Amino acid sequence: xxxxxxxxxxxxxxxxxxxxxxxxxxxxxxxxxxxxxxxxxxxxxxxxxxxxxxxxxxxxxxxxxxxxxxxxxxxxxxxxxxxxxxxxxxxxxxxxxxxxxxxxxxxxxxxxxxxxxxxxxxxxxxxxxxxxxxxxxxxxxxxxxxxxxxxxxxxxxxxxxxxxxxxxxxxxxxxxxxxxxxx
Numbered sequence: 001x002x003x004x005x006x007x008x009x010x011x012x013x014x015x016x017x018x019x020x021x022x023x024x025x026x027x028x029x030x031x032x033x034x035x036x037x038x039x040x041x042x043x044x045x046x047x048x049x050x051x052x053x054x055x056x057x058x059x060x061x062x063x064x065x066x067x068x069x070x071x072x073x074x075x076x077x078x079x080x081x082x083x084x085x086x087x088x089x090x091x092x093x094x095x096x097x098x099x100x101x102x103x104x105x106x107x108x109x110x111x112x113x114x115x116x117x118x119x120x121x122x123x124x125x126x127x128x129x130x131x132x133x134x135x136x137x138x139x140x141x142x143x144x145x146x147x148x149x150x151x152x153x154x155x156x157x158x159x160x161x162x163x164x165x166x167x168x169x170x171x172x173x174x175x176x177x178x179x180x181x182x183x
Contacts (some may be wrong), residue, residue: 019130029141033140037129044118076095079104118131
């Protein structure tokens, strides 16, 4: 399965065969940071470009296109659908080849963002610290194995936390790409 679009839906079909998808529940908490934290040296860094596709009626279609470039220069392209709000959401991710990504990317014009993600392991959890390019915004996220997992921000991160924004939809990447920073 190449991940190529094959029917019309606001320009291209965004449904994919399930053989390349990874559906799961995403349990994630997020925090607004007051700036760029001093990060541990043991981390990986990824540059991420993502855009959001609108449906034919002009309403957000619920699909995110993402191109992630890791430290080694490897490029990973995906199409992701998320549903739900807050702490627990359903997520289904499809791997795309570069040609499919480029074919769909123009549909995200005006609804894009770029960020640099630093991934730091702390205990059993992976913390993702996102700095947004062209927006004065830093967010920290951690994906959890269960809803009742206790979370204590690492000592290097705690002083930078302004407040938790898990339940605030205005800090979701899709909202930032569509409307910019919350007021």
